[in-house]
Amino acid sequence: MTGVLITGANSIKALIAIRSLGKKGIPVYTADSINRALGSFSKYSKRFYTCPQPATDLSIFISVLQSTLKKNRCEVLIPVHSADTYVIAKYKSRFEPFAKVPLHDYTILANVNNKGYLMKVADELGFPIPRTYFVESFNELKTVSETITYPAVIKLRESSSSIGLSYVHSKDELISKFKATTERFRLSSSNYPIIQEYIVGDGYGVSLLFNKGDPRAIFTHKRIREYPITGGPSSFRVSVKQPEMEKIAVDLLKHFNWHGVAMVEFKLTPERKPVIMEVNPRFWGSLNQAILAGVDFPYMLYTMAVEGDVKPVFNYKLGIESRNAFIDTVALLKTMRKTGNVHLLKNLMRVPRNDDILSLDDPLPAISFLGRGIRELFYDKR
16 A cells, blocks of 8 residues: 655644544655654654754755655655645645645645635625625724724634634724734735624534535534634534535535535525635644544545545534644633633543543653643643
8 A cells, every 4th residue: 555644743733634544554754844743653653754843944944755655665745834835835846746735726725725715716606705894004993993893803814723813893903903913924905804793693614525525524613612712723512414504515615616625604594604714735633523523634635635536425423522632621611710611620520531632542642642642731830
């Protein structure tokens, strides 16, 4: 069986992909700029390679991956980290002599990752989005601040997780936080953050695999808790079905003739209206949830790359819960502090099931993750 190289090995989603493919008997090689990357501790990582971050030394990053693919006769290259994904997509022709790269075209990936561009396209197509404001000057910002309904949200056009995300509750707070964001991230006026109405509702993710514009897998989860608790990756979630939401996600990605994996994030309002929040054009933090429910995205992506197509999977187990016990514990404690709901204590007593990191079959990554957290805890106390 041909091997695979997974980059961005220090992330939890990379660890999940490593385990998924390794359990199928596929030789898995891993790479990251961090020496003791989380995924490198997995027994399913045959060998780990250190490479620089693309932004630090692009030429060496490409060279290390090329030599690794060639040396280990890897037939597939799967990036996981956002920075790796965009660079590998942009320079796909440099890797294709050595391996198949199941990514969409770079221009489309970059455009979809841009929340401003995505909101404009989705709105033009008639899909539900938050009311969105684009400003290119502080005079325009002042006008918006006087007309928008609060609370509102400031978002970087290009970011992952909750980086650069701010919630504002007044005109003065909007102006001050908007200016602080532009200064912190050194943004030009053409790339100023977008401003959106705050959507009340539960968070959902529709994960998909496409083969040149045709869907091959669909999976939906509902967020129960997330961290940061004000908006971030899910720490506890459950598998569900949302047909209207799923149709919107499929139709949106069909518009881009999508190829590879992606997750469309939604809010479901109290009126049961799904609203598009963003698209993650790469593997996502709750990847383990889909695998547990019966949609093995890493293996399906690998198979599609090697064989040219894969048998579709549109049905899966409902009500399957999964969590990241380490991060979810922090989320629970912060939620209790914010809400005063002491009944959440019972969740802390639960024995972790279907955990993203904990595994009796592959225990070292969890030990490494816990050790890293303890070191950070002591470091923060100094």
